[in-house]
Amino acid sequence: MIIIGVLFFMLIFHIRKELISILSPFIWSIIFAYLLNPIVNFLETRKINRSLSILLTYLTLISIFIVIGWTIIPAIVDETKNLIHDLPYYTEQVEKFLLMIRKSTQAQLPVIFNNFIENSINSIEDSIINKIKSISYIVVNFFSGILNIVMIPVVTYYFLKDKEYFKKIMIELMPKKWRIKILEIAKDSDRVIGGFVRGKIIVAIFVGVFTALGLYLLNINYAVIIGVVTGIIDIIPYFGPVIAAIPAIIIAFFQHPIKAIWVIILFIIVQQIEGDVIGPKVIGSSVGLHPVAIIFSLLIGGTFFGVIGMILAVPVAGTVKVVGKHIVDYIATNDDNY
Template identity: 35%
Template structure:
């Protein structure tokens, strides 16, 4: 994986970041010219002074917001590229942690009373299984959305399609707000290329998000955790209404843990042997 990233993806990623840094002032100038034209049109218009003043204030606010968003995006992309070494270091750290995981388990269980150790092991196994499958499922969703976004942007001939697809995949880790934030630079670049391209890009983003929210997430997470897609949708809605973004993140895995523990301890009460590999299939 490190070889493939270094050979194919890293050079393209760095190249597109450098290109974006080089052309960013030009994009900012185009945005500034567009806002100046709108401002000049308002000045020449026959609107009442109060409305003119309000519109000019809104344009000035929009100008500052766009500049701030583009600068924040650039800083974020540069921050990601500067931490690539950390991403490459993660598998090495994971290897040593997994190598000594049995000693870590023994040390942790040694602090617990003997009567509770069996239940603690069962609880940790269920949590490990559920959250592990949840993370894998969510990463698969991010990968799918990133590839779809990059491919569609490439077909629409929007510049930096690889970089924007990567950004969309990463921002998918942030529920609800992530896709919205990722769509802002995409739509901004499309608008600079023309209104028709902007509408096509907007429809494409809406389509991808509808597929992700109504098909991919319920199906992938449901299959990973053994939950029906409708149950996943219901849990996401309840989690968001009860706990906001954090509730939305935790609703599905917590519900799966509670469900699996319920069936597990019910089976234990009936003296049935349970295979931990079948937790997700309950």
Template identity: 30%
Template sequence: MNRWDSTPVIRFFGGRKLLFILGVLLLIGLNILVFSSVGFIFDPFLVFIKTVALPLILSVVVYYLLRPIINLLESWRIKRIWGILITLLALVGIITMLVVLIIPFLEKQLISLAEELPRYLQDLINTIDEWLRNSIFSAYYTNLFEDVDGMIKQIPDYISSYASETVEGITNIISTVTNVVVALVTLPFILFYLLKDGHRLPSFIIRMFPPKVRPEVSSVFKGIDHQLSAYIQGQIIVSFCIGLMMYIGFLIIGLEYALLLAAIASVTSVVPYLGPVIAITPALIISIVTSPFMVVKLVFVWTIVQLLEGKFISPQIMGKSLHIHPVTIIFVLLTAGHLFGIVGIILAIPGYAILKVVVSHLYYWFQKRYNRFVEEENQYKIQ
């Protein structure tokens, strides 16, 4: 018997395997301790990541949207470089048309809504207040209102205590605007080279690995490419369909700011489950202030759109390529939002899909290497 397995406790917990696992955990802990102590060394690297992250993410999204068009033009025997130029010129023309025709109208609606929003909110508060005072909860509401009124009187103190953070908030806004401008300026250049040489990038990276593992690494890249392509292309089409259906429905029921509210619904629908709830909130406030019957019509339109999207549009366009359970999606969105804010919510699902592909392949390789009882026909199938 090996001296490491000499005691019953060690043998019960796995013998040498237990000591190996404890050693790995100890090394991981030491690495975390060292990195946390010398984290300032990585500050320039983090600044670089924050600077290039936004233009790179935008370029990848547009790349997956335009790649099918470039491949189609190339199949028509149009040189790739000319196909890229034609596609980019067409994209610039579409964006220019949107800016000239639609954006000014949306801007007017947005300004009007911003001016009217305080009135809408005040009318909504008055309506709720009147209903609660005349309901069976009036006694509880009166006591609660006294507590809330006391808290409201303390608001000036809170404002003065946090006034020092105003400068920091303005600095963050300026930094965000600067990052967006840099992203928009660098986007065309990154996008051009992605469309031109992006299909060669996986092969270039694969050649860095030993020949023995290149087939497995290639399968990882194919899985990631499939997941990103299916999600980005499908989600954009689904979002456009939701916005169009919402706009038609709002026009039918006569809801104010129909185009703006539909645009908000289209943009927020990129976030599964949480997006529709966010999108319906401003429309619900306007409909409650307008009339009770408008609320009924809005709920009817929203329900019809969600049924069409959930039962027909998403299954046909996106299918079930991600294979992610709805509860998992909710937990991933909540966690990513808490850690990284709005950006985390937007990138949570594709990031989780990529991580799932990598972990699935790693598990398959581990199983194939260490489990000699796995038969070929029962091997884990990786998407």
């Protein structure tokens, strides 16, 4: 039996790329179904047929995507072209700024340190240019994977429509001995993590839109790109806003130093509104993790999986906490029985 298990895992590892390619539409469909299910349930409580509720949700999303396609995407494309063109200028300005600081402080830094700074700046510039140019490859892959793109909404529809059917199958696959406990863990995890994830997405959209709007009113270059990136990175607690603010402040500073101050004020205002007003109302209670635990989970996620790891760190840590609590309760209950 052990040999069969080892051979099975070896086979899975050998065909992992093909397996991921096949399963990815279904994985994404499950994710989207999970995120959209509360909306469909809400419409269903208003005496709207579930199938019609799903279609209304789809129509709303399609309308939003059409608006984004007509307004935001062209602006992103134009700003991306300008950023690729202007990036060497910003690199040169950063080098001049560092040189000015070094001269003003009369610090005689070793030549090796100067070379290190220049090489680091050039490396960052090349990395940014390559990342931006990779957008074209993403677009190509987007259209080459058009079959998956068509499949995902269809499969998502059936996951939403036949939710009870799939739920029944999953329950039947669970060992009877652990079925009740697994369902309790799943329910608690959904209550703790589901609201956090959905709420965080809504908050991130607010942060991205208001940041882009604020930068646009301040006449800061690449306002839309910075707003989109800020919204995405804002999903990362604590570190996200700081990471997003740095490039905005640098770009504003080289436009005019006073603008950097206004950008800092803008980010502080947006974060205060998010933290004190919108966040508590949309997300509600947190995942119940201490800030130290959140920072620790972010460091682990970032170290092993990069930005994606940092985005997923808090939901994963919250799930681990829920599972751990149930394990402790189970052990304590068994000890009391003895």
